Amino acid sequence: MPIIEVDHVTKEFKLGQLQSLKTTALNQLRRLTGEPIEKRAPFKALDDVTFSIEPGEVVGIIGHNGAGKSTILKLLANISKPSSGSIQVKGKVAPLIEVGAGLVPELTGRENIYLNGSILGMKRAEINNKLDDIVAFAELEEFIDTPIKRYSSGMQVRLGFGIATSVDSDILIVDEVLAVGDLAFQRKSFGRMTELIKDRNRTVLIVSHNIRQIERICTRAILLDHGKLARDGVVGDVCDAFFRGSNDKIAEDAAKISRARVRASGEAEFLSIAVIKDSGQPVTEVASGDPLRIRVKFRLDVPLEKPELILGTHTTDFFYLTGSSTAVFDSRPDFEAGVHEVEVVFQHYPLTAGIYCLRFAIFDKDRRAIFVGDNLGTFKVKPGHDEVREEGLRMLDIPATWALQGHTFQSRHDN
Structure with a gap:
């Protein structure tokens, strides 16, 4: 029932x-x-x-x-x-809603325990039995007989939570x-x-x-x-x-409103960025674990000697995930003034299904920022080859090999 x-x-x-x-x-x-x-x-x-x-x-x-x-x-x-x-x-019913809202500032922590415990239906003898546990849980042994108006907000929250969770x-x-x-x-x-x-x-x-x-x-x-x-x-x-x-x-909002974060020296202009197929056609989504190919187009108003270019991805709340820099190449080329188009390929993009953002940056050979841009575009990662449950419990979708009862199993099969 x-x-x-x-x-x-x-x-x-x-x-x-x-x-x-x-x-x-x-x-x-x-x-x-x-x-x-x-x-x-x-x-x-x-x-x-x-x-x-x-x-x-x-x-x-x-x-x-x-x-x-x-x-x-x-x-x-x-x-x-x-x-x-x-x-x-x-x-x-024991409600833990707006913890600490019922505490009285002029009363001490001990007095608030008895008052709130009574409001929540506890008898005085029951409060007496649980008092030490509430105080210890809230870590307020030194301050329990101090008026809670002198408590920090965190101390008040700890006390309120300790009281509420002590109710049977x-x-x-x-x-x-x-x-x-x-x-x-x-x-x-x-x-x-x-x-x-x-x-x-x-x-x-x-x-x-x-x-x-x-x-x-x-x-x-x-x-x-x-x-x-x-x-x-x-x-x-x-x-x-x-x-x-x-x-x-998130994808719908991103299509309506540009929230790019950019800082630039005025020596370069960002033109476009896209996730593309091998054929060069733009796409809006890739499968988790598949290659991620990014193409960016920009114009330089001045020539740059061996500039450092960075292409990468981040979450919608600006947590950086991947990034590849040309600084690792000693023989990287010079760039003349004019329009340029470059590509980077991440051979295995292991992020789980979700919406992710693109970032791009240009630095001169002395690491002076010419152009730095986040959230320049978005793309969607769809589930990979496996039927995977509980997407929200992980961020990375990395293939694994299981040994079970003498048998070997691959977590992803090749398609």
């Missing part, structure tokens, strides 16, 4: 600012004359969403900003009510709390979450923009898109669908 049932739930909010004096006066006049008044259109944060969750399931809720993820968690935690539809939650509950509702604090505490928080899920067999709903984290923790995922339930199923399948949708949107 489901522990959570969401049945045709819709949640609406009103959009827009407060009405101006002119609009208020006009609406008053319309009321007097019997005319309809100007109304602000409602916004559907959730639109007819239906799903159920069985006891012990660990479910990730994913989607872009504004998809309705946090809204559904707040409805399940009874923080707000749906505009229509019904929600049934059977069991005690049937259902744990988590909203982006695994990204709090410094890196060491994030790892500690992840370990605490894993303990709560596996050792105590809780039903867990977790929202996170870290899709790899969702794939590691959850067994099932729900994808929301503009308030609607777009997909519900095995975590790997749903996360792969989210990655594909994200890549398509």
Whole structure:
């Protein structure tokens, strides 16, 4: 029997600012004359969403900003009510939403533990038993009797997380709390979450923009898109669908808007860059593991003696992936003023499916920058020859050989 049932739930909010004096006066006049008044259109944060969750399931809720993820968690935690539809939650709920938001600045850390523990349904004797564990987890032994207004933001977050995860509950509702604090505490928080899920067999709903984290923790995922339930199923399948949708949107946005980052001395002009076939025809995608051939065209306004040219790729958030430089060639040629076209071939491009960007740079022989450009173009990498699951769990698609029970298997076959 489901522990959570969401049945045709819709949640609406009103959009827009407060009405101006002119609009208020006009609406008053319309009321007097019997005319309809100007109304602000409602916004559907959730639109007819239906799903159920069985006891012990660990479910990730994913989607872009504004998809309705946090809204559904707040409805399940009874923080707000749906505009229509019904929600049934059977069991005690521990919400980890906006960790630390309920802390009172004037009270000490110890006093906040008792106050927030009581709000979350813990009895005083239970808080007494767990006090030392909460303090130790939050690493606040020296500061526990200090008013938390003197705590750093990280200290407050650690305290809030320690309190929230100490509550014994049937259902744990988590909203982006695994990204709090410094890196060491994030790892500690992840370990605490894993303990709560596996050792105590809780039903867990977790929202996170870290899709790899969702794939590691959850067994099932729900994808929301503009308030609607777009997909519900095995975590790997749903996360792969989210990655594909994200890549398509990145490619679409890149085609509409140029976000090139360029610095230049004025001695050269960038003309074009493209991924091409062996025949020289431009293409928009390559298969993971196949060769990547890039052609760039530029004009020099001055001759350059043995310039260094760099061609490479990076992610959409400017993490450099590959790059090849002519500086390794002692006998590289001089370039006269005029239009030039060069190519580079990466014989094996091992990046997994996704959208990637092109970069190009020119330096003179003394390493003075003539032209440096990032995000000059984009291309798509599609899955390689293998049917590979869980694309989001890796960046490199490197062939491997397995030895299994006396047999040898290749992870990629030649086509």
